[in-house]
Amino acid sequence: MCAGYDENNNDNAPSWSNKGDSEKRSDAGKECPDWEKLELPPAHILSHLTDAHCHPTDLDQAAETYDNVRLGGLASMATIPEDQERVKALSRDRPWLQPSEIGKGKGKGKGKGKGKDDRGVGVVACFGYHPWFTHQYTLSSPPNIPSKEDHYFSLFAPNSSKNKELLSTLLPYLPGPVPFDTFLEKLRTDLRTSLADGRLTMLGEVGLDGSARMRWPKKAKHLHPDSVKADEAQRDNYTKREVGNDQADDDWRRLTPFKVPMKHQRAILDKQLDLAVELGVNVSFHSVACPGPSLDTLISMREKYGIRFTNRINVDLHSAGGWSPEFWKQAERNLSNLYASPSIFITSRSPSASSLIASISNDRMLVESDSHDVTLSDRLVWAAAEWISRCKGWKLEGRDRHPSDPDDSDKDKVAEWDGIEEQGKEEEEEIDEKGEIVEVENKEIWTVRTLERNWLRFMKVIE
Structure with missing residues (x-):
């Protein structure tokens, strides 16, 4: 089921009580699907x-787990x-090569x-440093590294004296x-090496988080107010009995209570x-409870680099x-290289x-799972695609009959297609002899084909 909305995760989102009857009616039929019960389409x-x-690398998952994934690609953060x-x-074991590198002997593909x-x-190899952990980094360079206390x-x-005392207690x-x-030099090396190896590569997950607070150090677990209660609850816990104390501690x-300042992030x-x-390289951008600072950051990059930012990366x-x-529409108008990828777990928390x-x-839409469990990837991405089709009023392959599907009584038969060739054909149909885009009224938009085309354009695999 979809995650419930937590108003603390989005200070700017309206509450359910502020949602008018007309808006409720307009969302009818656009509800987030039950990803656990949704029927999956054919593997192709x-x-x-x-x-x-x-x-996916958050968990130690067996190789055969990836063999069972039916999706075409994973952008691993x-x-x-x-x-x-x-x-x-x-990414080296299961590469996604840049088109120019296919057949050159780089990687196994x-x-x-x-x-x-x-x-x-x-x-897709994605390297980067998440805003949740930026408190561990100093902007100073040797020999001017501050002490732990000063930092x-x-x-x-x-x-408050209470928080000063708590920070002093946790400091050791x-x-x-x-x-x-x-880390920045290591990041440069990782990105350059991945690109030189001919693999699709991104920067991610990076961004800003208005609610980011430092985690309580696990080594100081015994100092947390609820540690005794937690230990008692875990004493008979199945996980602790079966996988041991280390996993339970993980x-x-x-x-x-210590928030990471936005300036530092x-x-x-x-x-x-x-x-x-x-x-x-493209960017996967984290933005939580800070739409204004996030947009300001991206616009500042546009102002700083011009077309090197807007035309070179997405x-x-x-x-x-x-x-x-409304804020998204404003961002789209300001940034021609901005895309968005809804997910079931996170996007569904907002009432809007x-x-x-x-x-x-239509041409800025991607799709994601935001999951660390690869066994759920197919189902979560398909559920998000289903949700997108509902919200946008698009046709959905496997649910609706495409013109290329076999013309017989078996509704489960869905024609296969070549992604890149299909995109080329669709583009030709929309361009007239003068090279101008032809506006087609009531044109059917197909969800999977659109998401595939958008991803290929996002990664600059196609123009």
């Missing part, structure tokens, strides 16, 4: 979809230093240039500040976006950011989610 339809944002190598290894031994799902007290600037359990420039997460983000422009707003439909999806231009 799923193979035309790419999960634009997921975290990195968030912390340890993720970068895991993403690199996965020689035919379609995607997947392990040219079979199965292809992985955290300067960053969080606690006002916090990591020392690391110069972000160290599952323990609490937040401190922005400084870390700007360095990564500068690198994206330098190397010409930006995908992960889970559509929970932005309001269906209206937001409907407001996204």
Whole structure:
């Protein structure tokens, strides 16, 4: 089922009580589908979809798990230093090659240039540093690295005596500040190496989070107010009995009251976006509870770099950011290279989610799962595609009969198609002899074909 809306995740979203009857009626039939019960289409339809944002390396998943994925591609995100190598290894094992590299012997793909031994799902390597963990990085360089105490007290600037005391108590359990420039050089190397190897590559997951708070250090779990209660509850817990204390500790997460300042997040983000422009790689952008600062950041990149930003790279707003439909439209008008990828888990939290999806231009729409469990990827991406079709009023392959489908009584037979060739044909049909776009009234728009074309354009696989 779709996740419930948490108003703390989006300060700008209207509450359900503010939603008028007309808006409720306009959303009829556009509800988020039950992803757990939705019937999946034939595998060849799923193979035309790419999960634009997921975290498969968060779990240690067996190789055969990826063999069973029916999607065409996964954009595998990195968030912390340890993720970068895991993403690199996965993308090397199951590469998605740039079109110019197919058949050159780079990687194992020689035919379609995607997947392990040219079979199965292809992985887009995404390297980057998530805003949730930016408090661990200092913008200072050696030999001017601040002490642990100076770094955290300067960053969080606690006002109350209670918070000052808490930060002092937690200080011994916090990591020392690391110069972000160290990670930035590693990021440059990872991106360059992946590009040189001929693999599709992105910067992600990076961005801003207005609700980001430092996590309570696990080594200080015993100091948390509910630690005794939590330990008692876990003592008879199945997970703790079966997988051991280490796994149970991994599952323990609490937040401190210390918010990561937007100024610090922005400084870390700007360095990564500068690198994206330098190397010409697309961006998966995290934006939570800060639509204004997020748009300001992207517009500042446009002002700084001009067409090097707008024409050279594209930006995908992960889970559509929970932005309001009106704010999204404003962003679209300002940024010609901005896309959005709705997800079931995150986008559905907003009461205006269906209206937001409907407001996204047809050629800016992508789709994602935001899941770390690869076994759920097919179902979550298909559910999001189904939801998009409802909100946009589009036809859906496998649900509706396409003109190319076999003309017989078996409604389950769906014609296969070649993604790139199909896009070329559709483009030709929309261009007249003068080279101008022909506006076709009441033209049917097909969800999977549109999402596939948008992804290929987003990644500049096609023009």
